[in-house]
Amino acid sequence: MNKNIQIIREESLRLLGHTALQIKEKILSREIQATELVGKLFEWIKDIEPNVQAFITVNEKEALEKASEVDKKIANRQKVGLLAGIPIAVKDNICTKNLTTTCASKILQNFIPPYDAFVVKRLKEEDAIIIGKTNLDEFAMGSSTENSGYKITRNPWNHECVPGGSSGGSAAAVAADFSFLALGSDTGGSVRQPAALCGVVGTKPTYGRVSRYGLIAFGSSLDQIGTFTKDVKDAALLLQVIAGNDLRDSTSAQVPVPDYLHGIDSGVKGLRIGIPKEYFAGGLNTEVSKAVKDALKLYEKLGATVVDISLPHTEYAVAVYYIVANAEASSNLARYDGVKYGYRTGESRGIIDMYCRTRSEGFGNEVKRRIMLGNYALSSGYYDAYYLKASKVRNLIKNDFDFAFGRVDCIICPTSPVPAFKIGERANNPLEMYLSDIYTIPANLAGIPGISIPCGFSETGLPIGMQILAKHFEEKKILQIAYAFERETDFHLKKPPLKSSSV
Amino acid sequence: MEYEVVIGLETHAELATIAKLFCGCSTKFGAEPNTHVCPICLGMPGVLPVMNKKAFEYALKAAVALDCEINRFTNFDRKSYYYPDLPKNYQISQNYYNLGIDGHMDMFVNGSIKMVRIHNVHLEEEAGKLIHPEEPGANYSLVDFNRAGVPLLEIVSYPDMRTVDEVESYMQTVRKILLYTEVSDCKMQEGSLRFEASISLRKKGTDKLGNRVEIKNLNSMKSVIKAIEYEAMRQSELLDRGETIDRETRLWDEVGEKSQRMRSKEESQDYRYFPEPDLLPVLIDEKWLSEVKNSIPELPLARKQRFIEAFKLSDYDASILTEEKVLADFFEECVKILDRPKAFSNWIINDLLREVKDRKLDISNLPIKPGQLAALVEIIEKGTISSTIAKEVFSEMIQTGKEPQKIVEEKGMAQISDEGLIESVIDKVIAVNPSVIEDYKKGKKNALAFLVGQVMKETKGKANPKIVNELLIQKVGS
Ligand SMILES: [Zn+2]
Numbered sequence: 001m002n003k004n005i006q007i008i009r010e011e012s013l014r015l016l017g018h019t020a021l022q023i024k025e026k027i028l029s030r031e032i033q034a035t036e037l038v039g040k041l042f043e044w045i046k047d048i049e050p051n052v053q054a055f056i057t058v059n060e061k062e063a064l065e066k067a068s069e070v071d072k073k074i075a076n077r078q079k080v081g082l083l084a085g086i087p088i089a090v091k092d093n094i095c096t097k098n099l100t101t102t103c104a105s106k107i108l109q110n111f112i113p114p115y116d117a118f119v120v121k122r123l124k125e126e127d128a129i130i131i132g133k134t135n136l137d138e139f140a141m142g143s144s145t146e147n148s149g150y151k152i153t154r155n156p157w158n159h160e161c162v163p164g165g166s167s168g169g170s171a172a173a174v175a176a177d178f179s180f181l182a183l184g185s186d187t188g189g190s191v192r193q194p195a196a197l198c199g200v201v202g203t204k205p206t207y208g209r210v211s212r213y214g215l216i217a218f219g220s221s222l223d224q225i226g227t228f229t230k231d232v233k234d235a236a237l238l239l240q241v242i243a244g245n246d247l248r249d250s251t252s253a254q255v256p257v258p259d260y261l262h263g264i265d266s267g268v269k270g271l272r273i274g275i276p277k278e279y280f281a282g283g284l285n286t287e288v289s290k291a292v293k294d295a296l297k298l299y300e301k302l303g304a305t306v307v308d309i310s311l312p313h314t315e316y317a318v319a320v321y322y323i324v325a326n327a328e329a330s331s332n333l334a335r336y337d338g339v340k341y342g343y344r345t346g347e348s349r350g351i352i353d354m355y356c357r358t359r360s361e362g363f364g365n366e367v368k369r370r371i372m373l374g375n376y377a378l379s380s381g382y383y384d385a386y387y388l389k390a391s392k393v394r395n396l397i398k399n400d401f402d403f404a405f406g407r408v409d410c411i412i413c414p415t416s417p418v419p420a421f422k423i424g425e426r427a428n429n430p431l432e433m434y435l436s437d438i439y440t441i442p443a444n445l446a447g448i449p450g451i452s453i454p455c456g457f458s459e460t461g462l463p464i465g466m467q468i469l470a471k472h473f474e475e476k477k478i479l480q481i482a483y484a485f486e487r488e489t490d491f492h493l494k495k496p497p498l499k500s501s502s503v
Numbered sequence: 504m505e506y507e508v509v510i511g512l513e514t515h516a517e518l519a520t521i522a523k524l525f526c527g528c529s530t531k532f533g534a535e536p537n538t539h540v541c542p543i544c545l546g547m548p549g550v551l552p553v554m555n556k557k558a559f560e561y562a563l564k565a566a567v568a569l570d571c572e573i574n575r576f577t578n579f580d581r582k583s584y585y586y587p588d589l590p591k592n593y594q595i596s597q598n599y600y601n602l603g604i605d606g607h608m609d610m611f612v613n614g615s616i617k618m619v620r621i622h623n624v625h626l627e628e629e630a631g632k633l634i635h636p637e638e639p640g641a642n643y644s645l646v647d648f649n650r651a652g653v654p655l656l657e658i659v660s661y662p663d664m665r666t667v668d669e670v671e672s673y674m675q676t677v678r679k680i681l682l683y684t685e686v687s688d689c690k691m692q693e694g695s696l697r698f699e700a701s702i703s704l705r706k707k708g709t710d711k712l713g714n715r716v717e718i719k720n721l722n723s724m725k726s727v728i729k730a731i732e733y734e735a736m737r738q739s740e741l742l743d744r745g746e747t748i749d750r751e752t753r754l755w756d757e758v759g760e761k762s763q764r765m766r767s768k769e770e771s772q773d774y775r776y777f778p779e780p781d782l783l784p785v786l787i788d789e790k791w792l793s794e795v796k797n798s799i800p801e802l803p804l805a806r807k808q809r810f811i812e813a814f815k816l817s818d819y820d821a822s823i824l825t826e827e828k829v830l831a832d833f834f835e836e837c838v839k840i841l842d843r844p845k846a847f848s849n850w851i852i853n854d855l856l857r858e859v860k861d862r863k864l865d866i867s868n869l870p871i872k873p874g875q876l877a878a879l880v881e882i883i884e885k886g887t888i889s890s891t892i893a894k895e896v897f898s899e900m901i902q903t904g905k906e907p908q909k910i911v912e913e914k915g916m917a918q919i920s921d922e923g924l925i926e927s928v929i930d931k932v933i934a935v936n937p938s939v940i941e942d943y944k945k946g947k948k949n950a951l952a953f954l955v956g957q958v959m960k961e962t963k964g965k966a967n968p969k970i971v972n973e974l975l976i977q978k979v980g981s
Contacts, residue, residue, distance in 0.1 A: 095549045108548065115542050117549060216548040220780035249551050250783050328780055331581050334592035335546045339646065355585060378583075378775035387777055 012044050013177065017495060020086045020180040020234040027085040030074060034067035034085030038129060041087055045131075045178050050501035051159055053151045054173040056092045057100050058132040063087065066129045073127070081126030082241055088123060089179040091170050092133035093140055094225065095214040096120050099130070103216050104148040105138045107336045107343045107362030117214020118249065119183060119225050119242045126241050131179055134169025138364045139333065140190055140218045142166050143436035146427050147366045154423070155198060156496035157462055161420035164194030164436075167228070171198040174228040175496055181238050182228040187219045188321050189415075189440025191226035192452035196415035196465020199454045199494065201482070203227045203235045204440075206472045207447035208253035210239075211246030217332040219325035222444040231492050232453065232483040236260035239475060258476050268484045269303035274408030278314040279439055285418045291456030291464040292414050295485060299412070302484055307408050311400040314442060316393050318434055321441045323377050323390035330374025336362065369430065398446045405471045410481055413439055415452040415465035439467060449475045453482045454491035463491070504743055506704040508735045509712060510670055511662035512727075514677050515655055516687040517629060517695040518561045523652040524628045525552030525595070530654075532693045536634070536647035544652035546590030551781050558654035559785065561686040562602055562626040563795050565656055568684045568802060569621050571603025573792060578784035579626075583775045587646050588631040596627035596657075598776040600784075608660075609804055610676040612669050616804075619673055620661040629653035650694075656687065662701065662712065667728045674698060674724050679803040683828045691723055698727050704738045704748070713738075714748040718762055720755045730755040730762060737762075806831055814844035823852050829867045830856075836873035837880075846880050854894070858901045870904045879907040891964055892916050920967045922974065925958070928966070929974055932957045940979055951975060 015037070018026070026032045042060050049055060070085040072078075090096060093103045095113035097120070102108045116124065123130060137147035145153045145168025153168045155161040156176040163172040167184030171194035174182050184191040186204040195202020204226040215225055227238040243257045275296065280289060296306050338344035338358030345357035363371070377386035404411060416436060426433045443450040448469055455466035466485075470478050486492055523530055526543035543550045566573060580598040606621030631651035635644050658677065664670050678696060681687040689696040698721050703713035716734060721727045738748050750768035755761075801809070803825050810821040810831075825831045830851065837847040855876075859866055879900070883893050888911055899910045911917050919925060932954055933940060943950035951972075958971045 093549075101548070103548070111548065113542075113547070113549070115547075115550075212549075213551050214549040217781075248553060250553050250781060251551075327777060331583055331593050331775070331777070334583060334585070335548070335590065337585065337587075337592060339587045340545060340590065341547065351587060375775065378777050380773045380775070383775075383777070 012040050013495070015040060016044055016177040018180070019230045020083070021237060023180055024084060024086055027070070028074065028080070034070045034074075034129065035064060037085065038063050038067040038087060038131070041131065041178070047500050047502060048176055048498050049178065051154065051499055052156055052172050052176050052178075053153045054134055054169040054176065054178055055089070055132040056102055056104060056135050056148075056150055056169070059099060059130055062099070063129050063131045066127075070127050070129070081128070082237065083123065083126040083128035083181075086128050086180050087131045088128045088238075089132055089134050089170055089173040089182040090120065090123075090130055091136055091167050091182070091184045093136060093185055093216040093218075094120060094183055095216065096130065096133065099133065101133065101216070102150070103139050104136045104150055105336075105363065105367070106149045107359070108341075109149075109343055111342050113214070115214065118211035118246045120214060122241050123183075128181070128241075132173075134167070134173055134182060134184075136169055136190075137166035138367050139216070139329070140166040140185055140187055141329070141366050141370055143189070143193055143433055144421075144423075144426065145169060145194070146423060147364055149364050152423060155420045155462075156498060157199060158420065158460070159499075160422055161462065162197070162423050164197035164416070164420065166190040166194075167226075168194045168198075170228045171195050171200055171202065174198070174200045174230060176498055177495070180230065181234060183242070184226050184228055185215055185218075186224050186226045186440075186444065187222045187325060188444050189437040191228065192440050192450055192465070192467060193416050193437060195228055195452045196454075196467075197420040197463065199457075199463030199465075199491070199496070201229045201232055201235050201454070201492065202452045202465075203229075203239060203475070203478075204443065204450050205239060205243060205475055206253070206449045207444075208251050209255075209449070209473065209475065210242050211244075211249040211252045213246055213248040213252075217328075219328040220332060221328060222321070222325055224444070232451075232479055232486045233261060233264060235451065235482075236264055236479050239479075243475070253473070255473050260476055260479055263476075264480055264483045265487070266480050267302065268299055268481055271299075271304040271410070271481065272408040273299055273304050273306050274309035274404055274411045275306055276309050276311045276314065276404070276411060276413055278311055279413040283417050283435065283438070284414060287456075287458045288414045288416070288418065288464050292412070292466050295455045295466050296412060298485060298488060302488070309404050309408060309411070311397075311404060311442065313393065313396045313400050317397055317442045317445060318438055320390045320393045320397065321437075321445060322373065322434060323386050324394060324445075326370045326374035327377045327387050328374070330371045330378065333363075333367065333371055338362075366430070394445050397442055401442070401446045401448055401469075401471075409470065410474075410477065411469040413467050413469075415439060415467040419458045419460075419462035419464055443469055448472055449478055451478050451482050453486060454494075455485070455489070456491060457494070463494075504739070505707045506735075506739050506742065507707050508665060508731070509662045509703045509705060510664040510731060511701045512660045512664070512670065512673060513699040513701075514658040514660075514674075515697045515699075516565075516658070516681050516689060517650075518558050518654040518656055518686055519688050520555055520558045520561065520654055522555055522557075524555050524558050524626075524654040525652055528652065532690075532695070534649055536645070536649060539649045540651070544590065545648055546592075552595060552779075554782060554785070555654060559626060560795060561654070562624070562656050563787070563792075564684050564799060565658070565681060565686050566603025566606065566624040567792075567796055568680050568799050569603065569606040569608055569624055569658065571606030571621060571624050573603055573787060574600050575787050575792075576600060576784055577602050577787070579779040579782050580776045581779050582627075584772050586630070587644070588633050588648075588651070590631065590648060590651055594628055594630065595779050595782070597625035598774075599778065601625040608673070608676060608680070610669075610672045611804065612666075612672045617669060617672070619663040619669075622659040622661050624656065624658050627655050627657060629655045656681075662703070662715075667731055670700070670731060671724065671728060674727065676803070679826070679828075683800055683802055685828075697721070698724070700727055700731055700734075702731055702734045702738070704735065704742060714750045716748065716750070717752045718755055719752060719765065720757075722757060726755055726757055729760060733761060800828070803828075810834075814838065814848070816844065816848055820848045820852060823856070824848060827866055829869075833869065833873055837877050840874055840877040841880060843880055843884075847876065850876055850880065850897070854897055858898070862901070870902075871900050875900060875906060882907060882911065886918055886920065886967060887911065888916055888918050889964065889968065892918070916965065918967045919962055919965045920970055922970060925962075925966055925970055925974055928958050928961050929971070929978055932961065933978060943979055951979075954979075
């Protein structure tokens with residue numbers, strides 16, 4: 001590599017390696033202009049992205065326009081938003097007005113929403129800079145981002161490995177310093193699992209904490225928009241912006257939003273941490289297990305008490321999830337029929353033929369598999385045995401958590417049973433793939449918040465994540481607990497060994 | 504063989520809200536295609552429904568008016584089927600917890616009251632409309648989503664009807680109740696009120712229900728009746744030949760006056776109902792329910808009975824007056840101002856309704872006010888104008904909306920009661936009609952009527968006929 005390029009890269013990395021809060025300070029103090037930052041960012045993306053493939057769409061022109069708008073505001077001493085000048089990437093299943101939103105599906109290949117999702121509207125109001133739309137498993141169905149209709153995203157820590165999924169593009173973008181912040185969606189672990197596999201912080205708020213308006217639905221009773229950040233304080237910052245009631249989402253909660261950064265350093269003295277025995281049973285990788293157990297020792301050192309608990313219905317969670325999520329998905333995806341927008345087949349004989357061809361050609365295999373499973377579970381004669389029964393067991397799983405939170409303040413467990421696996425390794429075994437979310441799914445079924453933070457590395461240098469769960473609307477507590485660990489450790493500061501595409 | 508025809512009806516009524524059920528789009532009828540649409544009612548990716556509270560209340564009101572048991576916990580379900588006019592390919596409807604169940608409705612059939620049980624009343628969203636191009640050989644259709652998402656009430660009856668008279672009365676009674684409760688404008692020509700019938704036959708005297716045939720595409724009450732008559736005939740012919748009736752859905756052909764199979768039971772759709780996760784369940788508390796109950800006006804049948812008893816009206820008059828709520832309200836307003844129910848009933852039924860028909864007036868927006876009709880009746884009673892003149896005044900009122908007194912003054916229509924003036928006219932008439940006077944004196948009694956007519960003619964109808972009569976008798980002797 002040319003020596004000059006090497007220096008520029010190191011310079012860029014130093015700048016882009018900052019956290020959102022750090023970069024915001026530099027922008028506000030006019031140490032750096034937002035336009036300059038965004039320019040450097042896109043240079044970096046152009047260099048590295050070919051090896052990572054995090055984005056489906058980059059939004060360079062609009063990003064630069066927005067950056068110069070922010071620079072002007074700051075120069076004129078106008079009031080600026082909470083995310084002034086901070087670049088952010090948005091998962092491509094969150095609608096952005098006038099910017100293609102594909103859900104990584106061929107069926108929406110040219111879909112340009114005429115509206116912003118609630119969260120996107122909030123980002124714009126707070127002067128964030130949307131730099132692009134990130135890759136995902138088609139319609140967020142998957143745990144590896146291999147099911148995208150467009151490209152396979154690679155784990156920045158090891159390009160032969162998956163970044164996790166379904167928000168793999170967003171996780172990789174933050175891990176590779178393509179973006180300071182990113183939004184994802186979490187239906188069964190799609191924020192927390194890729195965060196763990198990419199060594200970043202992933203937060204899934206309580207169901208109802210963040211409006212789902214404009215999030216392309218997968219499993220409506222499970223979907224929740226979440227955040228990817230480089231550290232816990234950034235998670236607090238971004239959640240502050242997107243949380244809150246929205247009249248356009250009937251399931252969005254009318255619960256006041258606290259100041260998440262205030263008192264984030266209050267520590268864990270006296271805190272009771274529950275360790276569910278079901279989450280440390282067979283199938284758990286020993287390196288992951290050890291990293292989480294080490295973390296628990298640190299918490300004890302910091303003044304917390306660790307308590308063994310049981311979540312007895314855990315073994316049913318994956319089954320319940322795949323019935324409920326797929327049933328809802330089969331209905332949510334019925335609208336993609338070639339009539340109104342998105343992909344339509346070329347030639348067809350009549351409406352039924354048009355539907356069949358459009359959907360056969362537009363959807364990928366995993367999506368088709370789930371639509372069929374979901375329709376089956378809702379069919380007359382099977383509804384009671386599958387959907388209704390699953391809904392009942394879902395309540396038992398919720399009760400498990402309610403009971404546990406009567407005894408402990410939070411639950412800590414691994415985020416994923418294994419570190420990042422190889423691309424293709426699980427692609428042909430859906431059942432094994434579904435088990436990737438075994439520790440994250442229960443929180444979606446119960447609607448409770450969770451966070452995944454870096455807590456170690458495997459021998460091969462892959463990140464390991466630890467999950468913290470708490471009661472509904474206790475995001476603030478989760479952030480405090482996560483921060484207590486983060487400030488004592490440096491796992492979150494490590495950077496992946498990225499290769500330039502020009503070499 | 505003699506058969507009993509067993510009939511049930513499904514009623515769909517668009518609710519008269521300003522906005523659609525789950526978005527803010529207008530429900531106004533007749534706009535350019537796809538102008539009353541937004542991402543929500545077009546079912547675009549990522550959008551969510553938000554319940555229109557008014558629409559829910561209207562549905563609740565209708566359910567209460569139909570004497571339903573109200574489910575205090577109701578929620579919405581997705582009903583899945585593919586059709587291009589259904590943007591999401593599922594309809595948000597109710598299946599597991601209908602808003603109202605087990606209601607009933609009393610109706611008048613051939614002079615006696617008959618009760619029909621209501622199976623359920625629920626709220627759902629309307630679909631859009633397919634437009635098929637007229638050019639021959641066109642291989643496409645267009646969709647207009649203006650109606651998509653308009654709130655739709657569905658009322659499902661039990662199969663309690665046996666004759667077309669009962670069906671006719673059921674449709675009229677349902678329509679009146681929806682109009683009285685002001686939840687729907689019930690305009691069949693705009694599709695805001697529609698019916699579907701299900702018909703089965705069984706041998707007279709047996710209990711077991713036969714196989715049911717559903718009939719769709721009934722665009723008027725007339726076609727409902729025709730379709731039922733046709734279907735009863737078709738089924739009885741099949742049964743007479745010893746054949747069986749298939750459970751199926753048939754489409755009524757308005758022009759050909761016959762029905763055709765649309766799909767058999769085997770082909771019937773599996774709607775895969777499940778609870779709509781994007782909407783919260785609705786809990787109806789005692790306070791809300793009693794507010795809705797209190798907002799329900801007296802219903803047509805009860806009002807008619809009261810009109811007969813309180814105002815001593817005939818059954819016929821009371822029926823006509825209570826046909827439309829606005830008309831019954833108009834009548835009662837008049838009576839409140841002036842206690843002459845019989846006079847108002849006559850004016851409304853004979854004159855007002857004729858004007859409404861002739862001039863194609865909108866009954867809910869009449870050009871005259873109850874106070875004006877009351878004033879007219881009052882000046883007739885006072886003798887200011889004769890009843891003949893009154894008809895002219897009334898017609899003028901309808902055209903101009905002016906007060907009756909003002910019309911009488913402006914046109915000099917006031918009755919002449921000045922005896923001196925009338926006397927001088929009488930003298931003139933007597934003077935030019937000596938032969939008639941002769942006839943009268945000879946005992947020809949109708950000669951007097953001729954003389955009265957002459958006096959009235961001379962005064963352009965304004966002379967008080969009573970005074971004319973009295974004075975003439977005095978003059979010519981009896
Ligand atoms: Zn709309």
